[in-house]
Amino acid sequence: MTDARTSMLAAVRAALGRERLPDTEAAVLQRRLDEPRSNIVPARGQPSPEERIDRFIFEAERVQATVVRLAGLEEVPDAVVRYLRVANMPSAVRIGDDAVMQAVPWHSEPLLETATGPAVDSDAASVTSAFAGVAETGTLILLSGPKSPTTLNFLPEAHLVVLPSERIVGSYEDAWQRLRGKLGNGRMPRVVNWITGPSRTADIEQTLLLGAHGPKRLQIMLVDGECPQ
Amino acid sequence: MQSTARVFPDNAHRAMGDVNLQASLARFSQGFPVKRRLAIDRLPEFDSLRDAARDIKNHTLENLDFYLERFEEKVTENGGRVHWCADAESARQTVLSICRESGAHTVTKGKSMIGEEIGINEFLEEHSVAPIETDLGEYIIQLRHEPPSHIIAPAIHLSKEQVADSFREHHAEYPADRPLEEPRAMLDEARTVLRRKFLQAEVGITGANMLVAETGSIVLVTNEGNGDLTQTLPQVQIVIASLEKVVPTLEDASTILRLLARSATGQDLSVYTTFTTGPRRPEDLDGPPAFHVLLLDNGRSRMLGNEFREMLRCIRCGACINHCPIYGAIGGHAYGWVYSGPMGAVLIPNLIGVDEAGHLPNASTLCGRCEEVCPMRIPLPRMLRKLRDQQFEKKLSAKPVRWGLAGWAFVARRPALYQMVMQIGVAALAALGRKRGRFRWLPMASGWTGARDLPAPQGFTFQEMWSARGGRRQ
Structure with missing residues (x-):
């Protein structure tokens, strides 16, 4: 060699x-x-703090993600239960175990089954937290780690993502800077996932279909108020 | 993959008579170009981003050895392993020995043009390892034993009825009379079938859209999520990438990502853009414990040293293909090898030889749309002309063509002789064609008159008319 x-x-x-x-x-x-x-950052990636959240929601919905806004983490369990009910899915979720997810009071919905650990094929829905949201394209950024296995982002049919609204940045470059601030220069988690809408394909006669191999649905729960770092 | 580029004219004629293919191509021409335009209209900085991306890649290529070594250092630091492969054979052997070491029977694959280039699927099959393509389009053509006809839409040449037939033939576990008229039903079936393969595979092989020297990360872009299941679920991850895929930093990668999907499918960004850095870490609950990156040369260092270096900026978006009138008329298979369209017509002769693929540079009207849409500003028409020169110089083109060109060049370099010949020719054609005003047939011009009439000239050359009107000469 x-x-x-x-x-x-x-x-x-x-x-x-x-x-x-x-x-x-x-x-x-x-x-x-x-x-x-940074090289050139388009104006679209440099919204003012007031515009940032609206731009993120607009762009995420353009790529068929759904967005719901919550006042705090305590509203997450109820929002998950309602989402699953409307989608006619079982009341069970595979959840991440990081600081944000641990701060969610899951016990407030006793009928919602939760389990941690890597996803398995039978998991229909997962709930994870995002490291950042990028307003420029409505993109979620998720990091892998011992408490946030990557399989949660891809195996289940429905992926629900908790995004503290203070984590929305303008551009990809902003997100890299935040990540370097957290881990140090030149260091990366094993996997950084940028997710822009639910999975899709147009490989048969260019007909756009959602839900190819990854999640068929992507629900973003934008949470205002206090969230752990 | 065995090339049929040598018989390109036959391939092209057959393609133009293929009713199914022509229907698919008609659908195709209305798709990507329109979406690309809409996406670019939403990004006023698009052209300055193209300049920035071109400069990033030029800088990287000028210092390619440095960035490759830094990339390797970072991969190793993170617990992965880099394999240097000079040619296709050494890449195939490396993949096979990794598969053997891990006792693999089933290998899932993300769509990879490098995989096609080195013919990895056929090779693994010969050695009793079953490769399963997981990108829907690539899966369909694997079932049909066909090569991809487009670098980002491999099954673009097929109708949904053809796809349904393939599924009925290969998915024996489903009832034969199930409804499969709609693409949705086919997708759901493929999702179920492939999900089992994802969970079963011991090794996952993907390509890479970029390699990041700063962090040792590989960047993979997909819409379906198949790439991520391929690189997350198995115990061993293999990434095959050609040398020129490296970029310096995450910021540089981000700049290029702003161009890639917009130029390809007209999306602002593909659904999944994944940066993977090394194998599973000690506390991780999932991800492959083994991480291998193959760096493949296979002709790239040669291109780096000749007039085709700029082609190494290519990010495989397919924009030149989507906008090429020749591709639009004949599709991708006619080109006879892995790539197609203008990028293929430049790349294929460079990778497998002008003597093998000399026809391809002629498969162009030199209309210039490819260069106009190329996000990396690659001068494709200039390169096609350069390859035509080479073909002429190496005496590879047909004798009548060479003699014709040599004769024309002889005359064209002698202005007085040129004017005389033209005056005689134009006057003669005008006299002959006066009655009809056009020719249905002319000797040695059947290439033109076979499909359309040639208007008869009016009797004077341009230079004569120019002089008659008192136009100035230098």
Whole structure:
């Protein structure tokens, strides 16, 4: 393997007509990686704080996500129960276990079954929290971790996402900055999911259909008020 | 995949007589271009983003060795493994040995053009590993043993009736008389069938839209969610990517993502954009414990060093294909290999040789729409012309074509001779065609007159008329 690596890098350098970069030039490039700069951020990704939430809702609904606004985390269980009832789904959810989800008073709905852990095929619905919402395109950003398994975002038919409204940012770049603030530069959770609407396909005669392999429905619960960080 | 690019003219003729294909292409031409336009109208910064993306990729290519090494370092730091593969054969062997080590029988696959390029499915089948395509379009063509006809819409050439027939043939566990008229019913059936495969597979293979040097992340974009199930559920994840997919930072990736889906399907962003960094971590409850990235050259370093370097900016959005009148007339299979349309006509001769695919650069009217819509501002028409030059220089084109071009070049370089020949020719054609005003047939011009008349000239060349009106000459 080392041989292939050496010869491939040599082929690249030969094509570029030079040897390995001298240290001074490499240091300049390394700085570009260590201190990442934004390129052009469209005006759409720089809404004022007042516009931010409305823009997010508008864009998310354009891609067939549904959005409900709640006054606080204590309203989440009831909103979940009502959503499942209207969708004619069983009153059971696989839930994330992170700080936001732990702050939800699930016991207020005793008839709602909740379970934590990774999703299994029989799970019909999941509830997770989002790290950020991006107003520019109505995109949710979810991070994987021991308390937020990635399977929850993809296996169930319905995915319900709790998004504290203070976590809505303008652009992808804003979200990266927040993530670097949380984890440090150059560090990533194992998986960062950007989710923009429910899963879909148009592979048969270009007919757009929702619910390909991922969730058929995406419900965003936008929560105002105090939320754990 | 075995190329049939050599017999492109036959392929193209057959495609134009294929009723099913022509109906699909008629549907197709109304879809993506319209949606792309609408998406771009909502983003006034689109053109400046194109400039920024072009500059990012140029910068990366100029320093490709540096960014590849940084990417590898980060993958390794996060517990993954990078395999350097110079050609298709070494990539196939690497995938197979990873599959063998993990005792895999079933492999799920996200749609990957690199996978098509190295023919990974056929190879795994030969070695008793069953690859299952999970993108709906790619699954359909796998059932039909066909190659993709479009890089982002692989089953675009098929009607829903053809899809239904394939499902009836292959999904034996369902009653034969079930209703399958509607795309919805077919999708639900495919979802159920493939869900079982997702849960069964030991290895998941995907491509990558980008590799991020800053973090060692791979970026994968899908709408269906199949890519994510493929890279989350199995015990082993394999990512196959060509060298030029690397970008420096997450910000650079974000800039390119703003162009990708808009140019491809007219979405602002695809439904799922996933950044994966290494294998499952100690406390994680899911995700594959093994993470492999294959970096494939297969002709890229050669392109990096010649006049086709700019083609390595391509992000495989398909915009040039969606706007190409030739693709719109013949579809993707006629091109005879993995890629198609203008990007294919440039890439295929570069990857498998001008002698093998010399026809493809001629499959263009050079109308320039491809360059106009390319989000990465790749000068596709210029490259097609360059390939035509090569074909001429290597004496690969048909003799009458070469002699004709050589004769024309001889005359065109001698202005006095050129004027004389033109005057005689134009006067003669005018005299012959005076009665009808047009020609239905002319010797050596059947390529033109086979499908339309040639209007008869009026008797004078442009230069003569210009002089007669007192036009100035330099």
